[in-house]
Amino acid sequence: MDNMLAYTAAEQKPQLPAANVLEPKRLEFILDSGAKESIETAKTSLDTLVKDLELVLYKFGHFGKALPKMFKISPDAFIQVALQLAYYRLHHETAATYESASLRQFKYGRTDTIRSASLASKEFSENMEDKNASLEKKADSLRKACEWHKAYTNQAISGQGIDRHLLGLKLLAVENGMNVPELFMDTGFQMTSYFRLSTSQVPAKSDASLCFGPVAPDGYGFCYNPRKDQFNISLSAFNSSPETSAAKLRGVLEESLLDMREVLVRTLKPASKL
Numbered sequence: 001m002d003n004m005l006a007y008t009a010a011e012q013k014p015q016l017p018a019a020n021v022l023e024p025k026r027l028e029f030i031l032d033s034g035a036k037e038s039i040e041t042a043k044t045s046l047d048t049l050v051k052d053l054e055l056v057l058y059k060f061g062h063f064g065k066a067l068p069k070m071f072k073i074s075p076d077a078f079i080q081v082a083l084q085l086a087y088y089r090l091h092h093e094t095a096a097t098y099e100s101a102s103l104r105q106f107k108y109g110r111t112d113t114i115r116s117a118s119l120a121s122k123e124f125s126e127n128m129e130d131k132n133a134s135l136e137k138k139a140d141s142l143r144k145a146c147e148w149h150k151a152y153t154n155q156a157i158s159g160q161g162i163d164r165h166l167l168g169l170k171l172l173a174v175e176n177g178m179n180v181p182e183l184f185m186d187t188g189f190q191m192t193s194y195f196r197l198s199t200s201q202v203p204a205k206s207d208a209s210l211c212f213g214p215v216a217p218d219g220y221g222f223c224y225n226p227r228k229d230q231f232n233i234s235l236s237a238f239n240s241s242p243e244t245s246a247a248k249l250r251g252v253l254e255e256s257l258l259d260m261r262e263v264l265v266r267t268l269k270p271a272s273k274l
Contacts, residue, residue: 001204053213056235056246060254064229067261068146070270075226076201077149080116081124081142082260083222086253087197088125091243095196098215101156103164112161115192116199120148128259139267142260197222209234218243231257 031039065075080099087095097116103109124141127133155161166184173180183189196219202210209225211234221236233253237244 001202001208001210002206005206005208052239054237054239054246055211056250057209057211058233058250060231060233060257061229062254062258063261064231065226066228067264071264071268072271073143073146073264074150074153076153077146078260079201079224079226079231079257080114080149080199081121081145082253082256083197083199084117084121084145085125085128085256085260086249087220088122089129089256090249090252094122094125095219096192096194097197097199098195099153099199099201101153101161103157103159105157106159109159111164112156112159113163114149114153114156114161115163116149116197118145118148118152120145128256128263135263135267138263142263143268195219199223201226208232211236214238214244217241220244220246220249 065078068075068078080097084094084097094117099114099116101112101114103112120141124138124145127138127141152161170180170184172178194216196214196216198212198215198219199222200210200212202223202225204225207227209232210223212221212223213236214221217238218241219237221234223234225232233250235246235250235253237246237249
């Protein structure tokens with residue numbers, strides 16, 4: 001994103017047109033009634049999908065990634081744990097969460113999955129909602145949840161995640177005419193792959209953010225650009241789902257981020273350097 005914006009902002013040198021280029025000719029498509037009907041159906045379907053998408057874009061300006069770094073906490077882990085807390089507060093449960101992990105260090109590598117929902121993040125969410133839990137207990141569980149997320153992230157980007165390995169086994173079975181292993185038919189496995197929270201960090205120097213829709217009909221899309229003094233955030237949900245609301249999640253997420261800052265500031269000593 002930064003490279004694209006830098007290119008468009010730079011002054012472009014004029015270039016001579018290529019020689020011997022044929023004049024473009026308009027292509028006339030001959031469409032029968034069936035093709036025209038399909039086009040109209042596609043237009044209607046697309047309009048329906050667009051109207052069903054609830055998209056919230058906003059800047060969280062109370063602080064940015066400098067704050068968690070001050071306490072030697074990964075900014076990405078901090079944001080992901082905040083999302084877990086916000087979801088727990090809004091829906092009173094946890095949900096399978098997808099965060100993209102880049103496999104760029106491997107040839108032909110694309111992505112694996114960082115599974116941000118964990119026992120550690122669940123325990124932290126429960127402690128934050130427990131009126132009898134001390135600030136020290138909340139701070140300890142916050143740090144443990146963030147450390148767990150950072151450790152899993154390092155495993156995933158190093159090729160030690162589980163999802164692409166399991167996908168490879170499944171595809172090998174299909175390609176060789178074998179029965180798909182029973183593991184993939186197990187209800188528990190299917191639940192862990194139903195990502196009601198689909199997330200991605202897109203860090204950039206530019207004051208910008210990207211967005212995408214949910215991958216589950218009752219889920220959320222969550223994209224964020226953690227900047228030094230602010231977080232650029234996009235949240236999405238489907239209007240047709242009575243269970244989800246991007247607007248409500250935005251409010252609870254902001255509350256969760258502020259509460260987490262309060263826990264850190266009141267209990268932990270910041271590092272001397274960012």
